[in-house]
Amino acid sequence: MSPERDILSVPDTHPDAPLKPDEGTLQTRARTALAIERTFLAAERTLMAWLRTALSMISFGFTLAKFFEYVEGQRGTPIVGRFGATWSPRMVGTAMVVIGTVALLVAVVQH
Template identity: 85%
Template sequence: MTSPSDRKHAVFPSTDPSAPLVPDEGTLQTRARTALAVERTFLAAERTLMAWLRTSLSMISFGFTLAKFFEYVANQNGAPIVGRFGGTWSPREVGTAMVVIGTVALLAAVVQHARRVGALRREGLLPQWNLAFWVAIAVAALGAFALVSIVLD
């Protein structure tokens, strides 16, 4: 049977007071696993942001196309488009709503991603360039320009 003094400790002091503390093998492995877990969590957050980016880009582009297409059809006919039940379609409002929803969702995803990356940096994530973040910012700006184009047209 081993006594507590026989066991290896994560960090053990030397008999020499000037000697540095030396971590044992288990501590080094634990640190490596923790660093890899933080990196995997960062990559998962990036994948989530890219999924929101794809969804938002689809909504922005579809809303813009829908607004412009129905505007074109209404201008060709010279009359508003009337639906099956007698209601008139307002392409500007439908398209604007989709562009607004896509842009707001993307901005919310960017804020959420920035908060998660900040929390991971406090856990030891090394600073790195985040391509998905900057592409999402560019697409959000594109959504804002599309919204301005629909509203001012």
């Protein structure tokens, strides 16, 4: 047997005949290709989930800011929390937008 012959191939009757890969080798190659594809698609799904969550947080931040702004406008006084802290609508909205932006950055770095 010549050193160039593949160990995973089925030998033909003639020593100089081209080698044919056996069924197990072909299945293994197909499984490996599919595993690589599944891994790539899983990474894409994870990125989409990060993006969906981050964009939801950003839009929720804008919504909260506008809602609190409306409530303050109706009451005429600032909103005071349970422990006496005053929460400005701009601060709440900005916090949510910053959290969403950080989540977007983490998503890109992870991907």
